[in-house]
Every structure is written in structure tokens, then in C-alpha cells.
Amino acid sequence: MKTCSKCGETKDRDQFYPRPKAKDGLRSDCKLCSAEVARKWQEANPDRHRNNAAKWKAANPEQGDITLRIGADTAIRQDENGEQSLVRWPVSS
Numbered sequence: 001m002k003t004c005s006k007c008g009e010t011k012d013r014d015q016f017y018p019r020p021k022a023k024d025g026l027r028s029d030c031k032l033c034s035a036e037v038a039r040k041w042q043e044a045n046p047d048r049h050r051n052n053a054a055k056w057k058a059a060n061p062e063q064g065d066i067t068l069r070i071g072a073d074t075a076i077r078q079d080e081n082g083e084q085s086l087v088r089w090p091v092s093s
């Protein structure tokens with residue numbers, strides 16, 4: 001179990017996205033809070049999101065659609081089973 005830094009709720013570890021650099025290997029905010037951050041980013045940057053999502057899909061046609069972006073180089077994708085996972089975002093220079 002782990003407590004979310006944003007909503008303060010204690011949840012199972014599978015309710016947190018992985019973050020390789022973190023001490024416990026997980027993000028400090030839960031999946032719901034991560035998604036909220038991503039949604040706000042997309043709302044604030046609709047054009048950038050569209051461009052990046054299209055670019056990512058073109059480069060990774062087998063990996064499904066990006067659903068949410070949650071950081072400079074991280075996004076959530078959802079596969080055909082509805083399973084969500086974290087992907088590295090191709091940072092364009």
C-alpha cells in the first residue's frame with residue numbers, strides 16, 4: 001500500500017504508475033491524480049497534444065493510442081483490452 005501525495009488516499013501499489021527513478025519505483029501520485037494532471041495538460045495544450053499523439057502513433061503503430069500525457073516525456077496509453085500502461089514520450093527537439 002502507498003499513500004498518494006495529491007489526494008492523500010492510501011491505495012494498492014498497482015494504483016500508481018511506475019517511475020523508475022523513484023525510490024520505490026512508483027510515482028508519488030496515484031493513477032487517478034496522474035490522469036487529472038494529464039487531462040489539464042491536454043486542455044492547456046490541445047494542439048501540442050494532438051501533434052504529439054499523432055507523431056507517437058505513427059512511430060508506434062502497434063502500441064495503440066496515447067490516451068493521456070503525464071509529463072514532459074511520459075504518457076499513458078490504453079491498449080485494445082483497456083489496459084493502461086506508461087510509455088516514454090518521443091521528445092522532439
Ligand SMILES: [Zn+2]
Pocket residue numbers: 004005006007008009029030031032033
Ligand atoms: Zn491520488
